[in-house]
Every structure is written in C-alpha cells, then in structure tokens.
Amino acid sequence: MLTDREARQQIIQITNELFVTGHLTATGGNVSATSSDGETLWITPSGMYKGHLTEEVLVHIQPDGTAIEGDQKPSIEFKMHFGAYRARPGSTGAVHTHSPIATAFGICNQRFDPINTDAVFLADTETVPWFMPGSQELAGAVEGALGKSRGCILQNHGLMAVGKDLRKAATRAMLIEETAKIQLYMKQFGGEVSLVPDEWVKQLAKYADFM
Numbered sequence: 001m002l003t004d005r006e007a008r009q010q011i012i013q014i015t016n017e018l019f020v021t022g023h024l025t026a027t028g029g030n031v032s033a034t035s036s037d038g039e040t041l042w043i044t045p046s047g048m049y050k051g052h053l054t055e056e057v058l059v060h061i062q063p064d065g066t067a068i069e070g071d072q073k074p075s076i077e078f079k080m081h082f083g084a085y086r087a088r089p090g091s092t093g094a095v096h097t098h099s100p101i102a103t104a105f106g107i108c109n110q111r112f113d114p115i116n117t118d119a120v121f122l123a124d125t126e127t128v129p130w131f132m133p134g135s136q137e138l139a140g141a142v143e144g145a146l147g148k149s150r151g152c153i154l155q156n157h158g159l160m161a162v163g164k165d166l167r168k169a170a171t172r173a174m175l176i177e178e179t180a181k182i183q184l185y186m187k188q189f190g191g192e193v194s195l196v197p198d199e200w201v202k203q204l205a206k207y208a209d210f211m
C-alpha cells in the first residue's frame with residue numbers, strides 16, 4: 001500500500017519519464033496510483049501539458065470521478081484506470097500511453113511473434129477494438145483484456161498497462177513499444193525471419209512473471 005505522498009511522487013516521476021521517452025504526447029495519456037485507502041486513486045489531470053506536471057495538479061478521485069482533493073479536472077480515462085485495478089487486484093500503478101509504434105501496431109492488427117524473450121512474454125497482449133475515449137465501453141473492454149495480460153493495446157488510440165507498482169506498469173508499456181518497434185524494423189528489412197525455437201518459447205513462458 002502506498003502513502004498519498006508516495007503515490008503523488010511516483011506519478012510525477014513516471015509521467016516525466018514517459019513524456020521524455022515519447023510515450024505521452026503533449027496532452028495524451030494518463031498515469032494513476034492507488035491512494036492510502038486502497039480504494040481511491042491519484043491521477044493526472046485532463047487536458048494539461050504533460051511535459052511539466054507537478055504534484056499540486058494531481059487529482060484524488062473516487063470511482064465515479066468525483067474529486068476528493070485537487071482543483072483540476074481528472075483525466076477523462078479514470079474509468080479505464082479503475083477497471084485496470086479491478087482486473088489485477090494488488091496492483092498500485094497504471095499507465096495509459098499514446099506510444100506511437102504500439103498504436104500503429106494495433107491499428108495494423110499485428111501480434112507479437114516470438115522474435116525475442118520480451119516478445120514471448122508479451123504474446124498474451126490483446127488488442128482492444130476502438131471505443132470512444134473515456135467511455136464505459138472502453139473501460140470494460142480494457143478490464144477484460146488486462147485480466148489476461150498486464151498490458152493491452154487500444155486500437156486507434158494507444159495502450160494500457162498495470163502493475164504491482166507504477167514502475168512495473170511503465171516498464172510493461174515501454175516493453176510493448178520497444179518490441180513493436182523491432183517488429184516494425186523487421187518488416188522494413190524484409191528477408192527470412194528467424195524466430196525463437198518452439199522448445200525455448202515453452203521454457204521461457206515460466207519466467208513471464210519477471211516482467
């Protein structure tokens with residue numbers, strides 16, 4: 001369980017990292033962490049430039065989006081964040097990014113082939129079809145996909161990842177983007193593709209929890 005102070009600090013740290021590494025756009029994407037009561041969330045505000053958020057603009061919200069603390073409007077994706085924590089009990093952090101290559105990967109209905117160890121661990125990543133951002137339909141579909149894997153791609157939109165802590169959630173989002181990037185490079189090279197052999201895919205599966 002996080003203290004409220006830790007939750008706010010972690011959100012700012014991770015938001016800054018995701019922004020400088022190109023996973024958040026000027027206003028796109030959002031980050032949350034569980035509060036000290038374990039039932040409400042701290043989340044980034046809606047519509048504000050993501051490049052220099054401070055703890056003061058974060059919003060502490062109830063499941064219906066009502067603000068407990070904070071003057072800003074909470075992210076419109078708060079339903080999707082609550083859905084992520086419901087899908088993965090015990091999680092304390094979730095990130096929604098607009099990672100460009102993973103987004104294009106989803107639009108083109110790609111799947112992770114066993115091209116390296118990360119791709120083997122990400123093989124259960126689902127692509128959720130288009131639903132209106134901020135909608136209950138999107139939140140429900142993401143909750144279902146995150147029940148099967150800690151990360152999922154949102155078609156025509158971005159991706160969502162959840163973790164035991166915010167660092168793990170962000171790591172998942174970064175690995176999805178980096179692995180999608182390798183598959184993109186592969187397609188550009190063309191030529192014969194060599195995958196991780198089947199017997200190793202099975203061996204590696206037991207280490208999937210490490211990420």
Ligand SMILES: [Zn+2]
Nearest residue numbers: 028029133158
């Ligand atoms: Zn979004």
